Amino acid sequence: MAATNGFTDDLMLRYLVPEHVKSLLVPGTDPQRERVRSLLVSVYAPASLDIRSVESVEVVHKEFQTAVHASVAVHGSWDKAIPTTEQARATIEIPATPPVHWIDMSLETVVVVKAARADxxxxxxxxxxxxxxxxxxxxxxxxxxxxxxxxxxxPPPFEPTAPARSLPLRVSALFFDRLDLADALRRLNQAKRAVDAASPQPAAHDGGALLASSAWLAVFPSTATDEPSRTTEQLVGDLLAIQGYVAAFETAP
Known part of the structure; x- marks a missing residue:
């Protein structure tokens, strides 16, 4: 469960402004739009869709503190002896109260890309x-x-003059008030499982089956501006990328 803290509150207030959400997805220091590319490839398999360039990103819906109920079922068996040598057995499922996971910010976006088939x-x-x-x-x-x-x-060669294509992309963002990687990965893993279980099976696109229901963005407070801190942020990004997540660092307002 996400903890209530000043950093989360500050980010929700900041992201009320559409330009700030856009800068989170497409930072000014990211001219190649690598962050959006990373979010895309966590949903659209790069083995079947080779994204050559990101033309634009549009946020069509934004929601804060979205509750996702993890599905939980309790399995049991019931035996009853009947007046013969036979035995009747029934299996029942008793629904239990599921835990709630909170998505700090949910975005529905449309990303326009130039892409080629890779398979x-x-x-x-x-x-x-x-x-x-x-x-x-x-x-x-x-x-x-x-x-x-x-x-x-x-596969057909990439044609740069071919029309761009629009890819729908859901982005689920979790806010962390401190750099605790073990806690961050646990929350991300739990929330991702809950969202994938609660969402309909992702529909296939013409480049292949989708990998997940949502791309995941973990937002941490920025560290100091010296060189060691930038190295730390890069290592954090590399670690989360191995798990299929994207890291971002924001300065508290």
Missing amino acids: SLLASVKAEAAWAAADGAGARQDAFERPYQLQYAQ
Whole structure:
């Protein structure tokens, strides 16, 4: 459960201003828009969709302190003896009160990108050289065992002048008033599982199946401005990236 603190309150007040939300997603120090790219690839598999550039980001909906109820079920068995040698058994599910996870800021965005397909398409199926088939059941067995060669075509080359495409992207942000990585990862993991369980199965897009219901952004207070602090922020970002999350650092107002 998210703790109530001044840092969270300050960030909610800051992100009332649309320009501040935009600068969180696309910082001025990020001309290549790597933060948005990282958020995208946590949802859209880079193995099937090669994002070449981010053209724009639009926030279409914003919500603070969204409650997500984790689904919990208690399983049990009930046995009853009946007047014969048989036995009846039934399995029941008793719903329990689920824990609540709070998303500090939920964003529904549309990201316009230039992208190319990265996966190969099946071009042809070719059977191996013909064989002398036996009559009857032997012929049918050979037909099932006959090897095939699958040939894949190269994905089409990226065309920079092709129209851009719009990708819907949900961003779930958690605010942390201090740099406690163990606590941050636990909260992120718990909240992500709850959101994925509570959300409908992500629909597939023409580049492949989606990896998750939402991209996740962890916002920490900025440290000092000397070189060691920047190194720390980079290491924190690298650690969270391994888990599929994106880190951001903000100065409290």
